[in-house]
Amino acid sequence: MHAVSFRNIAKDFPIGDDRVRVLHDCSADIALGQMTMLVGPSGCGKTTLISILSGILTASEGEVTVLGQSLTRMRDHHKVLLRRERIGFIFQQYNLLPALTAAENAAMPLMAAGMKLPEAAERARAILDGIGMQGQGDKLPRQLSGGQQQRVAIARALVHNPGLIVCDEPTAALDAATGKAVMAILRDIANDPGRAVLVVTHDNRIYNFADRILEMSDGRLIGDFAPDAFQH
Amino acid sequence: MRDVALKMLLGDRAKYIGLIFGVTFATLLMAQQVSIFTGIMSRTANAITSVREAEIWVMDPRVRYVDEVEPMRPVELSNVRSVAGVEWAVPHYKGLATVRLPDGMTQQVQLIGVDDVSLVGLCTDMIAGQRDVVRDPQSAVIDRNGFLFVWPQGDFATAKPLELNDNRLTVRGVCNTQPTFLTFPILYVTYDAAMEMTPPQRNKLPFILVKGRAGQSPEALAKRITQQTGLQALTTSQFQWRSINYYLERTGIPINFGITIALGAIIGAAITAQTFYIFVVENLKQFAAMKAVGVTNGQLLQIVLTQAGLVGVIGYGLGIGFTALFFFVTKDAPALQGFRLYGEIMAGTAIAIAVIILASILFSLGKVFRLDPAVVFRG
Ligand SMILES: Nc1ncnc2c1ncn2[C@@H]1O[C@H](COP(=O)(O)OP(=O)(O)OP(=O)(O)O)[C@@H](O)[C@H]1O
Ligand SMILES: [Mg+2]
Numbered sequence: 001m002h003a004v005s006f007r008n009i010a011k012d013f014p015i016g017d018d019r020v021r022v023l024h025d026c027s028a029d030i031a032l033g034q035m036t037m038l039v040g041p042s043g044c045g046k047t048t049l050i051s052i053l054s055g056i057l058t059a060s061e062g063e064v065t066v067l068g069q070s071l072t073r074m075r076d077h078h079k080v081l082l083r084r085e086r087i088g089f090i091f092q093q094y095n096l097l098p099a100l101t102a103a104e105n106a107a108m109p110l111m112a113a114g115m116k117l118p119e120a121a122e123r124a125r126a127i128l129d130g131i132g133m134q135g136q137g138d139k140l141p142r143q144l145s146g147g148q149q150q151r152v153a154i155a156r157a158l159v160h161n162p163g164l165i166v167c168d169e170p171t172a173a174l175d176a177a178t179g180k181a182v183m184a185i186l187r188d189i190a191n192d193p194g195r196a197v198l199v200v201t202h203d204n205r206i207y208n209f210a211d212r213i214l215e216m217s218d219g220r221l222i223g224d225f226a227p228d229a230f231q232h
Numbered sequence: 233m234r235d236v237a238l239k240m241l242l243g244d245r246a247k248y249i250g251l252i253f254g255v256t257f258a259t260l261l262m263a264q265q266v267s268i269f270t271g272i273m274s275r276t277a278n279a280i281t282s283v284r285e286a287e288i289w290v291m292d293p294r295v296r297y298v299d300e301v302e303p304m305r306p307v308e309l310s311n312v313r314s315v316a317g318v319e320w321a322v323p324h325y326k327g328l329a330t331v332r333l334p335d336g337m338t339q340q341v342q343l344i345g346v347d348d349v350s351l352v353g354l355c356t357d358m359i360a361g362q363r364d365v366v367r368d369p370q371s372a373v374i375d376r377n378g379f380l381f382v383w384p385q386g387d388f389a390t391a392k393p394l395e396l397n398d399n400r401l402t403v404r405g406v407c408n409t410q411p412t413f414l415t416f417p418i419l420y421v422t423y424d425a426a427m428e429m430t431p432p433q434r435n436k437l438p439f440i441l442v443k444g445r446a447g448q449s450p451e452a453l454a455k456r457i458t459q460q461t462g463l464q465a466l467t468t469s470q471f472q473w474r475s476i477n478y479y480l481e482r483t484g485i486p487i488n489f490g491i492t493i494a495l496g497a498i499i500g501a502a503i504t505a506q507t508f509y510i511f512v513v514e515n516l517k518q519f520a521a522m523k524a525v526g527v528t529n530g531q532l533l534q535i536v537l538t539q540a541g542l543v544g545v546i547g548y549g550l551g552i553g554f555t556a557l558f559f560f561v562t563k564d565a566p567a568l569q570g571f572r573l574y575g576e577i578m579a580g581t582a583i584a585i586a587v588i589i590l591a592s593i594l595f596s597l598g599k600v601f602r603l604d605p606a607v608v609f610r611g
Contacts, residue, residue, distance in 0.1 A: 084526020099243020
């Protein structure tokens, strides 16, 4: 099974009365146990593509299968459940709730699935401990550095043990050293044969963390490389 | 999710206090103004309800409220007494008069003339002197608030001389009464003394108070009196409501209070709705992130309802508490005496507040529901 398989994806956005096509005929398979990067210039459609692959946006054309489930005719409510149970998200902005502690923020997907806060926070704390956040679980986001906040976001993406982890520019708000540390954690996660990590980036300093790089340009997938073969 | 809701709300202390303030303010303004309004309205009827012995008030058909006085011919008293089923019927004088104090000051009073045999219509709760001092034609009883208004030192037991239309009169008794709409002191004398002291051309028999024989309905008896005498005969509660309705229809009081109450509701709603809206809009990015990681619209609704519920309960509780405190602190002030916070008013305010809060939520919740989780990917 592939983590994600997509065929002939197109996406149109309405612009006034017109529609503009931002993705054209994108097809690929994303393997489990790998870190796949999606790279390309700004505005080429990377975020739009991963939003479709993770069930946040719906494709205008084409087929998507995530962890064996077809998204093509899936109802919105089921997509929410799929995200909640099978997918972890890491955003460029950490998007943590300022009033919740690190552990409580990381526990959000478990709570969304109905787990009580104390138990969910306990599990989240264990994940935080595993990614260098020992003893930080009770701090509020504003008491944490950017790199620490991104680790909280990583813990939130891992806490429900998802098969697919989707990251949009996870290092863009971090300095080089902190970005590398965060990528090392994601790299570790991708080594798990039951998981796929999909990272959107245009930060060439981190390309070497990938197992595979998909290159995009103007809404099309134009290349599929091993990192050492990728010229930029 | 309830824990998350509370933490989000309490984590934003300024907004939280702002929300509670809005609800408290709206609650206080509505509950307090409605209470004062009902207090004033029931005062218009206190002159009627305080005469507990009488079941029926008989008066000229033109009378619309208790402070309006139209004369009846003295013979009407025996006409009423002759109606079948009347146990007793007594004259009751009620009118305005001016008294002169020894120092030359004058004071408007409500003069009540009660039947000198039965003393029906005389207040019962004496705090100084005896009720039957009024049987002496030169003695009077005054209400406590009136006494304090004229003699603020409050030496209730001291006899106080007065002059009423050149008749010498001594106040020898003080009683507690429910305040009436006209706030002048209430001076009680006998009906005959009132006849003596007031000018002969003035309205002489404004009311006849009636009690029916045991076992018959006052309504039926009142109808019979009207049929036989052509007078207006009303039961206590009919007359009470006729008076209240008169004030409701003919005075600016309801409109005035209506405006204040509406303003309270609108300002409270505006503060609450706006603060809530800002609270939600400022958290929109977080709500989007929650949606992206799998929080459903139903769970977001639960979060917002929990927050609104907490704010509503605390704000309403504080508002009602302040209102109750207000009436407690002012319970001895004559201007507010007898005003209370009724359960019905608390319930009505609770409903109004719930509507305000739900409207505030609807206003901002649409934004949360329509929110596209894809926005979390935008920088
Ligand atoms: N909701 C939308 N409505 C209309 N156009 C959109 C919408 N979202 C994205 N686009 C357009 O689609 C194109 C691709 O956008 P997308 O955000 O996927 O690019 P990206 O590769 O992630 O860029 P960046 O590296 O700057 O994040 C852009 O031209 C963008 O303007
Ligand atoms: Mg992007």
